[in-house]
Amino acid sequence: MAMLGESKHTLGTFEHALENLRNNVMMMASQTERSLNRALKGLMDRDDKLAALAIADDEEIDQLEKQIDKDGIELLLRFQPVASDLRRVVSAMKLSTNLERMADQATNIARKARKLNKHPALPEILLLSPMQEHAMAMFRDSVDAYVREDAQAARAIIPQDDALDKMNAQVSRQLIDRMARDPEQLRGYINLMFVARHLERVGDHATNIAEDAVYAVAAEDIRHQQVAAPA
Amino acid sequence: MVVMEKEEITHPASPLELQKPPEPELRQPVMINVDDVDFCYGTNQVLFDVNLEIPPRAVTALIGPSGCGKTTLLRCFNRMNDLIDGARISAGSIRLEGHNIYAPDIDVVDLRRRVGMVFQKSNPFPKSIYENVAYGLRVLGVNKKSQINEAVEKGLRASALWDEVKDRLDSSAYGLSGGQQQRLCIARALAVEPEVILMDEPCSALDPIATAKVEELIYQLRENFTIVIVTHNMQQAGRCSNYTAFFYLGRLIEFGATSKIFSNPSERQTEDYITGRFG
Numbered sequence: 001m002a003m004l005g006e007s008k009h010t011l012g013t014f015e016h017a018l019e020n021l022r023n024n025v026m027m028m029a030s031q032t033e034r035s036l037n038r039a040l041k042g043l044m045d046r047d048d049k050l051a052a053l054a055i056a057d058d059e060e061i062d063q064l065e066k067q068i069d070k071d072g073i074e075l076l077l078r079f080q081p082v083a084s085d086l087r088r089v090v091s092a093m094k095l096s097t098n099l100e101r102m103a104d105q106a107t108n109i110a111r112k113a114r115k116l117n118k119h120p121a122l123p124e125i126l127l128l129s130p131m132q133e134h135a136m137a138m139f140r141d142s143v144d145a146y147v148r149e150d151a152q153a154a155r156a157i158i159p160q161d162d163a164l165d166k167m168n169a170q171v172s173r174q175l176i177d178r179m180a181r182d183p184e185q186l187r188g189y190i191n192l193m194f195v196a197r198h199l200e201r202v203g204d205h206a207t208n209i210a211e212d213a214v215y216a217v218a219a220e221d222i223r224h225q226q227v228a229a230p231a
Numbered sequence: 232m233v234v235m236e237k238e239e240i241t242h243p244a245s246p247l248e249l250q251k252p253p254e255p256e257l258r259q260p261v262m263i264n265v266d267d268v269d270f271c272y273g274t275n276q277v278l279f280d281v282n283l284e285i286p287p288r289a290v291t292a293l294i295g296p297s298g299c300g301k302t303t304l305l306r307c308f309n310r311m312n313d314l315i316d317g318a319r320i321s322a323g324s325i326r327l328e329g330h331n332i333y334a335p336d337i338d339v340v341d342l343r344r345r346v347g348m349v350f351q352k353s354n355p356f357p358k359s360i361y362e363n364v365a366y367g368l369r370v371l372g373v374n375k376k377s378q379i380n381e382a383v384e385k386g387l388r389a390s391a392l393w394d395e396v397k398d399r400l401d402s403s404a405y406g407l408s409g410g411q412q413q414r415l416c417i418a419r420a421l422a423v424e425p426e427v428i429l430m431d432e433p434c435s436a437l438d439p440i441a442t443a444k445v446e447e448l449i450y451q452l453r454e455n456f457t458i459v460i461v462t463h464n465m466q467q468a469g470r471c472s473n474y475t476a477f478f479y480l481g482r483l484i485e486f487g488a489t490s491k492i493f494s495n496p497s498e499r500q501t502e503d504y505i506t507g508r509f510g
Contacts, residue, residue, distance in 0.1 A: 010507045080466050082493045085506045219495030 014079045018088060021071050025092045025099075028064040029143040031057060032099045035106040036139065036202065040132050043113035043195065046121060054110035061103040068096040084216075091216035095146060098205040098212070102139065105198040105205075112191045112198075122188045127174055128195060131167045135199040138164065138206035146213040151220075154213035157206060158222070164203035171196045262287035262427060262457040263308060268323035270303055270481075272315065277303050279481045281323070285474075287426075290449060290458045292468035292489065295478035296504065301461050304478070305429050308332075308459065309346035310339050327427070344371065347420030351432040353412035355404035355419075360387075360396050363404045363415055367423035386422035390414045391448050410441020417448060421456075428452065430460040434467065446471050465505055469493045477501045 009015040035057035042051030072093040075081065081089055116122070138160055145154035175189045175196075182189075211223050263285035270278035278300045285291050293301040303312065307325055310332060312318040324331050332342055344367070355363050364383040373379060383400070387393040392414045396407070404415055413433060420428055430449070434442040449458060449471045462468050468475055468489065475492040477485045477500070485498045496502045503509050 008508065010509070014507070082465060082469065082505050083496055083502050086494065 009085075011079065014075075014081070014085075017071065017075050017079070018081075018085065021068060021075065021089065021092050024064060024068050024071065025095050026143075026147060028061060028068065028096055028099045029147075031061050031064070032103045032106070033136075033139065033143075035061065035103050036109075036136065039106040039110040039113060040136075042110055043116065044125065044129075044132075046113075046117045048114055048117055051110040051113040051117070054106050058103050058107045061100060065096045065100040069093055084219075087216045087219060091146070091212040094212045095209055098208045102202055102205045105202050108198045109195050112195050116188060116191050119188055122185060122192065124175065124178055124189065124192060127171050128192065128199065131164065131171060131196060131199045134160070134164050134167060135202040135206070138203050142206040142209040142213065146209060146216070149213070149217045151214045151217040154210040154217070155222070157210035161203050161207045164200055168196050168200040260287055261285065262328065263459075264324075264326040264329070265304070265307075266324050266326070268304070268307070268325060269321045270300070270307065270312075271317075271319060271321045273317035276321070277481050281481075281483045283476060283483055283486055285427075285457060285459060287457045288453060288455065289473040290453045290460060290471055291474045291476065292472035293459065293461045293476050293478060294463075294465070294468050294505075295484075296509075297463075299478040300481040301476075301478045302431055305431055305459060305461050308427065308429055309343045309348055311348065313339065340370075344423045345425055346427040346429060347423065347425035348429040349413070349416050349420055349431070349433050352436050353409060353416050355407070355412050355415050358404060359401045360404050360407070360415060361400040364418050364422045367419060371423060382422045382424075383418075386418040387415075389421050389452065390418035391444065391451075392418055408441065410437050410444055413437060413441070413445055414448065417445070417452075421452075425456065427457045427459065430458065432461055432463060435463070442467070465493075477504060479504070 009018075035054045038050045038057065039054035041047060042049075042054060072089050075089050076086075079085075116125075138157055141153065142157050145151075145157065172193055175193050179186055179189045208223075211221075214220055214222050261284040263283075265281050265283040265285075268278055268281040269276060270281075277298075281300075281304060283304075293305060295301050306312045307320065308327075320333060324333060326332065327342070327346065331337075356366060358366070361383055364386045365379045368379050368382055373382075384393065384397075387396060392411060395411060396402075396415075399406075404412065407415060413436075417428070417433075433449075434445050437445065446467065449460065452458060453473070460468075460471065462471075472489045474487065475489045476483055477492065477496075477498070479500055485492065485496055485501045487497070491497075492501060493505060496505065
């Protein structure tokens with residue numbers, strides 16, 4: 001049937017505003033990733049300067065969240081988008097909330113790093129390495145699925161959160177065991193447990209982003225679905 | 232084949248209750264069946280093989296770009312197109328509650344009583360408010376004063392106009408505002424107790440407040456009437472209707488629950504139209 005095949009919006013201003021919103025989300029994701037990396041490197045390398053930079057990043061990310069919400073509301077108000085346009089605006093706004101909370105986790109990790117750095121290094125910090133890699137991979141993959149509008153890739157991220165939860169539980173058990181054996185280092189072990197908890201939260205937010213990506217692309221709400229336990 | 236989508240059930244207290252379909256578990260009853268309809272103005276075919284089932288006691292919106300045939304189809308439902316030379320259904324049939332409305336034995340006057348119509352521009356008669364609403368009954372031969380009084384009040388109440396005009400029923404309808412005149416036309420249509428009300432862009436000449444009042448009225452009327460509305464206003468279709476049919480170049484592209492059409496249409500053409508990517 002003769003119909004315009006290209007998908008450019010009749011309203012150029014709407015197209016531009018949507019593009020601008022998307023660019024801000026991508027910029028926010030990039031800054032959040034940088035902040036998480038700085039916080040984790042500050043922790044692992046005992047680098048207070050990096051930890052301080054991660055804490056400083058938070059303000060800029062907070063401002064971006066506000067900007068994305070403002071732009072999103074203005075888009076809804078001015079253009080009353082529907083269908084995929086509406087889903088794009090809503091998911092961008094939800095993404096920004098999750099990214100902001102991830103940046104808060106980066107700040108939390110950086111603060112714990114500065115506390116830990118005041119005392120001699122704990123070899124148990126290496127217990128966190130697999131969690132760190134897993135959480136950051138989930139973060140990158142979820143943002144990537146959102147940017148590429150790849151519902152299949154986004155769906156594949158959801159089950160990965162269980163693995164991160166299990167890692168967190170295991171690290172906690174190991175640290176509690178160390179506390180019993182070496183009460184002198186109690187404060188340090190508790191801070192490491194907190195870091196594990198923050199990484200676990202990063203995984204939760206990555207899952208939310210993946211769910212929002214599926215909604216944006218496929219208009220499907222896959223949140224809060226029970227995953228059948230393996231037999 | 233166009234398949235009607237079942238709609239998601241929303242919380243009863245939600246304002247989106249409007250979108251809730253009647254009896255989702257049961258097979259939908261049908262008020263108007265459109266079967267394989269082709270329509271021509273002379274040699275110019277404007278509808279092609281349209282199949283549609285209009286559910287009862289719900290609002291169905293017909294949307295699409297100008298010239299897509301939505302108004303033509305609407306006017307087929309009460310045979311308004313009979314008044315245009317050379318206009319005819321060249322194939323297929325339209326049934327109202329199972330009866331072919333183009334059958335030779337159909338009384339067109341009675342059909343138009345059962346299927347009322349409200350037009351784009353309000354068109355009250357140069358008479359009093361009372362006489363405008365009573366007009367249809369008088370045409371039908373009703374002369375009993377008490378019966379007409381009752382029908383006028385009922386029609387004006389149903390069109391949410393009663394409180395505004397009850398003290399000046401004998402005043403000219405031309406003294407009413409545009410929005411009031413349009414609601415008067417709805418009251419006039421309601422007075423003869425139709426089963427279906429057709430609305431052809433009923434708010435296009437109204438300001439936002441008058442539009443809101445008419446939309447509110449449509450929302451209330453759907454409990455007792457089958458309403459088919461043609462609109463160019465996407466937001467209005469989204470707000471008012473339970474079901475939406477999208478037409479393009481004389482063909483029905485997609486029909487389904489409004490919430491589905493406006494959140495995740497199945498057809499690319501529908502998506503492109505409602506998001507403003509062509510038209």
